[in-house]
Amino acid sequence: MPSNGRSANSAARSASRPVRESFDVVITAQRAVLPDGEQSCAIAVAGGRIAAIEPLSQRPPAHRTVTLTDDVVVLPGLVDSHVHICEPGNTDWEGFATASLAAAAGGVTTLVDMPLDCVPTTTDVAALEVKQASARGQCHVDVGFWGGVVPGNLEELSALSDAGVLGFKCFLVDSGSDEFPPVSAAEMEQALSVLADTELPLLVHAESAEVATALPMVNSAHYPDYLRARPRGIENLAVAQVIEAARRTGGHAHICHLSSSDAVPMLRSAQLEQVRITAETCPHYLALCAEDIADGMTTLKCSPPIRERANQGPLWNALGSGVIDAVVSDHSPCTPSMRQAASGDFGAAWGGIASLQLGLPVVWTAASARGFSLSAVARWMSEGPARLAGLPTKGGIEVGMDADFCVLAPEERFEVEAGRLAHRHPGTPYDGRSLLGVVRETWLRGRPIDRSEARGQLLSGRGRP
Template sequence: MSAWDLAFRARRAVVTAADGSRIETACTVGVRDGRIVAVVGHDDPADADVVVDLADDEVLLPGLVDTHVHVNEPGRTEWEGFASATTAAAAGGITTLIDMPLNSIPSTVSTDALDVKRAVAEPKARIDVGFWGGAVPGNVPDLRAMHEAGVFGFKCFLLHSGVDEFPPLSPDELEEAMREIASFDGLLIVHAEDAQIIADSENAGGRDYAGFLASRPRAAENTAIADVIAASQRTGCRVHILHLSSADAVPLVAAAKKDGVRITAETCPHYLSFAAEEIADGATQFKCCPPIREADNRDALWQALSDGVIDTVVTDHSPCTTELKRFDIGDFGVAWGGIASLQVSLAAVWSEARRRGHSVADVVGWMSAATAAQVGLETKGAIAVGKDADLVVFAPDQEFVVHAEELRHRNPVSAYDDRAVTGCVRSTWLAGRRVDLDGPAQGRLLTRG
């Protein structure tokens, strides 16, 4: 009998050292029963039933952990669903995703709704899937039960969410929810835009992207984030700022961290890849909330990542049908706001990161290690002994052009359509088994802890 079920022999692999640092090195990774059991020298004997030899142009990475995905099933499966979402994720090197509590129907705001979501996901998940709960008006009594049922935390909005069945919290409701979540040391994740500032801003209607951008000003994010920080200080609740797009808020987050506030923040590939000045009028595939901002703002977000103020990069995959993007009229006021990017997120971030002098190990840190740590998935996010054998064979120098109709997303809508990117996922492995994009589902449903 062989010592290992499987071995990966790679001249380049991003592994995690004993001190937690990520290094790129030549090695052989041994796998048994779905876990990594050895990381040894590249030329050491590989006593395995199967040996996978990576090509010279390939790098072995830990699978990505995407903690911000709207799968939308049940209720809006025509927008996306667990079968299509997890297939697209696997094609893009993502081996774990955490599903948002909206835009499915019902929203995941009770244990009953969580049971519905899990029942739908289990037979379709091609990768591992966990779930966020929701914090909405009136469901404070449900929060502890959802926490005990294994959700990874609770999402809330401070303004209209875009769907009526997931209403926002008022300032008083926010603080009430935070006090309850703090009582069991849970995590609140916040869509932080101030409703009043946006209501007072310019109308978002029409084909003009500049007009849409003006309707979601940086001040709306900055004010809301300051309010969340203050409420966290009062309640002791752990908080996470979702899809940070305003670089003006970075000093607020940095100061809060320095003051001991338990706060983390994420940004998204589209904020790191695109700039408002480049978006054509009527190009509603770029509409998202908060919006894609100017090039100087994008540069500042990259700096915040480099400095460690922004902790993670996640997709905020928020798909819809082609019709809902309203390409027929190109009106930013009525088009659905959201960018689908599960399959292309790694390539998009790596393309821009390498141009700015970052390493593939940096990208692994933002998109795998830190995201796994944020939600407490201790066996994810690293190539190290004891971790799940969730692995990606990645060709960092291979260029390709994104074609929306060729992606595994349910609908052929993508802000990355016709964009040239660098970095190709050649295979994805979940618990030591290669993911067959057209084969049976092999993912597991995850719970917190």
């Protein structure tokens, strides 16, 4: 896994810096996930940034010292770069206040909001400014924004880049929103050409419209019917189109929510050939499987769909090898009525998994069972998404970075109670599940997040407020 150019030993690097008389706060931890693995250390914070990382025996002086118990681990604050917040326009689905509270409860300190499911969609600077105005003063964590690529708005991309979006998102298939139509493969390549000289990625919902139009409509409560309507081939063809567009243009293309493990060899080959292609997957593809989805369980509908159990192993292997380098929620909420619970019709139900608050324990429960470490989870859920979004002070515990932390009790189990989640609507497919890993505290820029104080900042291009 690439280290994003970070030092292999933060403690050694801090030793070469001038020693302050006293820091704002020092956190002493028996276990902290640093870039070179788990260590015991003292983390000193000044001005909201990590100012030093020292051995416990050399704990520096501070105005306040926080000594953590032995049963917790300090992780870098999670970065969730794929969240549909829906405000303005559809705030009854979700909003900045509720989404950011759910994020904080789940150890997430930075969100990047998707450009659709809001009104207006974020496809020009005026719409971005409306969204920023809606978010301002409501956020409990830091929030950045993706811009949108839709037919006819290529001339808006430069202005959106200048206005501070962290990158762009497009669909190759119907998005489900009339206000955010899909682009053709040729239009996607044109957008990559426009963005090639920037450091901004183009995030692609990679399902093929050509294949989708030939598939039958689904009006069924039987999940296998829905799965047959979104076969792996619809995803595999689109991934191949994105890879070749990135190869021809030199732009950075990113595959959103990869579900088909068949596409992994294509991605691996392209990366070895230095094509600028990256990929993410989601907790639901790693922890849930089609065989367990009963008739009418529409809270489990998403696109691409949750696939068979045999599909999971290769996705985990791709994470382990670095072919996939990020795990993000794709939190896509809606009102309860949109789930079509009464009919259980997968065709009519809104597609999207509500899981923003639960991503870390879902992934840690499954990852630990497969022998992965918390350091690996931090690479996927903190470092990888921060690198994608171009947030150089997020995603790691290292001198000079924002003092954003997730304090996790990794051996503690809990049972999910949907009604206690901070999302605007409590529905989640994980209701009643026993998960491993309790988030005890979430720190933003050197202070624990307090739900009574919305002090999250809006992030602009390259990660600064």
